[in-house]
Amino acid sequence: MKSNIHYFFHPKSVAIIGASDKYYSWGNMIAVNLLGSKSQENVYLINPKHDRVLGEKAYGKIAEVPEDIDLAIVIVPAPKVVPTLEECAAKNVKVATIISAGFSETSEGKQLGDDLKRFVEEYQIRLQGPNCAGYYNASVPINASPLPPRFLIESPVAFITQSGFVGNTLSVWGPTRNLTLGKYISVGNEADLTVTDYVEYFGQDPTVQVMLLYIEGIKDGTRFSNVMREVTPKKQVVVWKTSETSAVKRAALSHTAHLVGSQQVFQGLRKQLGIIQVQRLEYGLIASHAFLRHPPLRGNRFAITMVGAGWAIILTDALSTAGFSVPEFSQDLQDEIRRVLPNYRASVKNPVDFGAADTMDFSLMMRIIRKIFESGEIDGFIVANIGEFSSFEDEGGIIEVQIAKSLNRIQKKYQKPIYIFTLMTEADSKSIPLIKKKMNMYHSIDELLEVLKAQLFYYRWKERIK
Amino acid sequence: MKSNIHYFFHPKSVAIIGASDKYYSWGNMIAVNLLGSKSQENVYLINPKHDRVLGEKAYGKIAEVPEDIDLAIVIVPAPKVVPTLEECAAKNVKVATIISAGFSETSEGKQLGDDLKRFVEEYQIRLQGPNCAGYYNASVPINASPLPPRFLIESPVAFITQSGFVGNTLSVWGPTRNLTLGKYISVGNEADLTVTDYVEYFGQDPTVQVMLLYIEGIKDGTRFSNVMREVTPKKQVVVWKTSETSAVKRAALSHTAHLVGSQQVFQGLRKQLGIIQVQRLEYGLIASHAFLRHPPLRGNRFAITMVGAGWAIILTDALSTAGFSVPEFSQDLQDEIRRVLPNYRASVKNPVDFGAADTMDFSLMMRIIRKIFESGEIDGFIVANIGEFSSFEDEGGIIEVQIAKSLNRIQKKYQKPIYIFTLMTEADSKSIPLIKKKMNMYHSIDELLEVLKAQLFYYRWKERIK
Structure with a gap:
């Protein structure tokens, strides 16, 4: 049997009790959004004082609605909520969203809170709220929230x-x-x-x-x-x-x-x-x-590549002080990377600094990332500063979208996560959203660390319960 | 006597030794930027292989330049750096920026590093670098960096x-x-x-x-x-x-x-x-x-106001776990705020939640902020969510710019800092940059906490050394 909660997210009929023409009111915002939802449910507006609300027919009471109602959205003063819910029960309402506030969360509303508790015990209607801000389901869509639909x-x-x-x-x-x-x-x-x-x-x-x-x-x-x-x-x-x-x-x-x-x-x-x-x-x-x-992060060993030693140091510092490891590569792996990187000044120990290699050849970068993944010496990869060059040059942006595409392919092939770190955001460059279509980007050390911790915690927990 | 460093930021004449037509090279980026700087210095391009670089006359050696040189930018292979600097000495060069790398930071460059040290001991020329990325001074401006000038x-x-x-x-x-x-x-x-x-x-x-x-x-x-x-x-x-x-x-x-x-x-x-x-x-x-x-933050006691209790709790949590205090207001102050806020549901203890007051009247918010400052019970103020309403409604943005203006006035009048916190950034709304023209905004809890810690640390330190 389906949970009653299902009726919130897939109602066939909805009544908005307290639908309103008053701009900025809950009864207005939610009615506008529900009427604009693209789902097939029937929406009925209830308002005892007006025949029409938002240009649509309004009923004085839910009792007047010609069909049974799955969902009632209740936006009436707190003392009227329980009587309203009792009327809903007569219309076979399955679930109700109570926007109204002023119950047990205030000293003045204690009695009303107790009344509501008694209602819950006596009736089958399941309640969201009171004192809530609605909900939405973007995949129907149904929008019983104050949010403009473009955000769903x-x-x-x-x-x-x-x-x-x-x-x-x-x-x-x-x-x-x-x-x-x-x-x-x-x-x-x-x-x-x-x-x-x-x-x-x-x-x-x-x-x-x-x-x-x-x-x-x-x-x-x-x-x-x-x-x-x-x-x-x-x-x-x-x-x-x-x-x-x-x-x-x-x-x-x-x-x-x-x-x-x-x-x-x-x-x-x-x-x-x-x-x-x-x-x-x-x-x-x-x-x-x-x-x-990202694929699961299976351990705490990271490789870091970037152009410019500063971010390598900042990232190594952040990771190693947060309990992650940025291990020195084996001599074999260092030798392999050295064969790919032409310039003797590039550090190949981990982090790998492309800046010192005097090269911006990103196919080299990809070859090196593949080699590091194949070595089995690390669990995840951080690539710094992709996204920054598009701020200097349009051409930089085009290359960076290509890089993101390649990194996405490598992540999928080796099933190990690659995290792109850059301070630059949508506000800095038109190419950032394009890069993000290919690969996720992280814009602060703190958010990156939180993501790594979350991924590692969940993976290790799942391994433990296996 | 002025420090020689002054010549970096205000040179009368500059030689770029290693100026180049080769796209993306240091000698190219820095030459383009220096030629484009709006300052009055004379810029001379030095390149032994070409008569013209970037369409300008190029000299084979710095010795050929017809005047003395204040600043030399040196972009030549590491082994040529010291001989080049010796030529600079003959042109009365005061300061030199050495972009070239490959000295003591590499095992191969150790000898060259020692040669450079000897040069420093023997000559008066003051050196920036080696292995540096240049510099700029936006107020002249002089741009001896690879950065496009729009960032200065x-x-x-x-x-x-x-x-x-x-x-x-x-x-x-x-x-x-x-x-x-x-x-x-x-x-x-x-x-x-x-x-x-x-x-x-x-x-x-x-x-x-x-x-x-x-x-x-x-x-x-x-x-x-x-x-x-x-x-x-x-x-x-x-x-x-x-x-x-x-x-x-x-x-x-x-x-x-x-x-x-x-x-x-x-x-x-x-x-x-x-x-x-x-x-x-x-x-x-x-x-x-x-x-x-901001004016100095003189203590750790904060008031918080916002629309919506969630951010109040998040901010209170972040501040109190980071060692700041969100003290309960005195009964007198609570009574005063209660007289201004019309709705009994608004919490007035600190944080003050305007959402529960069912009001978006921002003149009320300003009156309350003034009262709190006048009480002397707090050292700083955090206002949450300004900037968010402009994402819902253009009108919201206009009001928020007004709020920012008022907050700026209040901050100045009472000489206590007000910090606006919101997740929304330039990427979310056109009105955010307008709001920021009036008041600074902080976009993550972590950055806000770091700012508060920095301000309080410095204030307390200065009080201690008085």
């Missing part, structure tokens, strides 16, 4: 978040960087459905490969562990979780504060269950996509 | 680097982000002039306020300390320095490996001399500009 782009990454606003941020920030979220859900205060429920659902959704989670606290610790145990061997779950300083606890007070025991308990669970933890939420999005774009 | 933009930040390539990178990466380098010098292998000499020179240059240094090692530890002691009370010196793992030592082998004793010794010096150390070179450039753009 299919991808096997799903984002489950206990903060709606960070969902907006990542959804807007991601696409320029090819870091799109195929599915996004703001869980709100979890009066019914929790983070765990959505993890379980996406765990069975074949269109989802990686999940990114923003977690302040977990209500159902044991179920969370059990679900994770099922999901993480098949799919990567990347988590950003709050620490537990007193300042953070105060900031999180308006959200639900049910934590998986102490921070120490979460750390234990994480290692046991293969949950990939990241220090920064945005690096989590980058790491999520890295799992789709 | 005046600024009170000078960059002194032991790696030429990272100089290129920062010079290209910076301008899009308003992080320009007014002066840049690649020190090379320091046969004569060292990092310390340039620090001393820029310390007396009124157009330089902040120095950024990339350091692998220091040759003249005692002089370095003495010069720093003079400079750091007046100007901020921001340093990225290598660690000392064996992998880093290997990578740095082709550069000079004279370190200021151990890493521990450097850490001690740094604290004693007020040298601002950063973990990532690029954050160092951001921190350098932060000193120009």
